[in-house]
Amino acid sequence: MSLILILIALLNSVMTVLLFRSTCDHFEIQPKMRFDGYGIYFVHQYSITRCARECFLRSECLSITFNTTNNQCKTHSSDGLIHPSRVIASNTSSYVGMHSWTLTSGLEGCASRPCPLRTRCIPIKNNNYTCIISECDRGVSISHSWGWNWRPVGRTKTLKCAPDYYLNGTVITSTCLSNGTWSYTDEIDAVCLPKPESTTLGYNTTAPTEMSNTTGVP
Structure with a gap:
């Protein structure tokens, strides 16, 4: 039994070394960093290797x-070469820029990254490829809207506003369809407006009227 345990431990250590070496051979990892x-x-x-491959x-x-x-x-549409200040410290993350990716075995048809935006390249035999729709476009062009960066096929999004803004209008929920379009097709009648600032009026609990000559109160 002890011999079996020793063999299992050795096998695990070898697999760990091989995985680490494979990772390092195919792309440069910056540990304790994130974008x-x-x-x-x-x-x-x-796994981090699969994550980089999908990217x-x-x-x-x-x-x-x-x-x-x-x-x-x-995954990110920018990197540390374009926006170096966006690569920041993180104790729980590792960062990889695709410019360091060198693995092409099994991906030969996709090696040049030939597919258009919002599609995923699928390598096929004889160094060929096909492209499938993987994401929708932004879908919402409302200023100060929130949470529409993640748009993969099948994801349902609800229109929200950024912090310090509130939604004035219809709440929209839409799903990214397999053809790359959104399920909600009506015109969006909504805007994100700044939340009103709370005003402290001291001992006077009544805000001045338009006829008041009080100054200094927003």
Whole structure:
């Protein structure tokens, strides 16, 4: 029994070394770093190698942030070459820029990243490829709207406003369909407006009227 346990331990250590070496051979990892913003989509329970591979298959994806605590994969449409100040410290993440990706074995048809935006390249035999729709466009052009960066096929989004803004109009919920369009097709009648600032009037609990000559109160 002890011999079996020793063999299992040796096998695990060899696999760990091989995985680490493979990772380092194919792309440069910056541990304890992450990229801030320019998100495309995120998924859970990926390995960092699979996360980088999925990014490579989408031409708009330029970098990834991999959460080493919960194995969450985030992809970004920018990287540290374009926005170096966006690469910031993080104790729970690792950052990879796609410019360092060198793995092409099994991906030969997609090696040049030939597919258009919002599609995923699928390598097929004889160094060929096909492109499938993977994301929708932004869909909402309302200023100060919130949460529309992650737009993969199948995801349902609800129109929200950024912090310090509120939604004035119809609440919209829409799903990204497999053809790359949104399920909600009506004209969106909504805007995001700044939340009114609270005003402290001291001991006077009544705001001055338009006829008042009080000054200094917004």
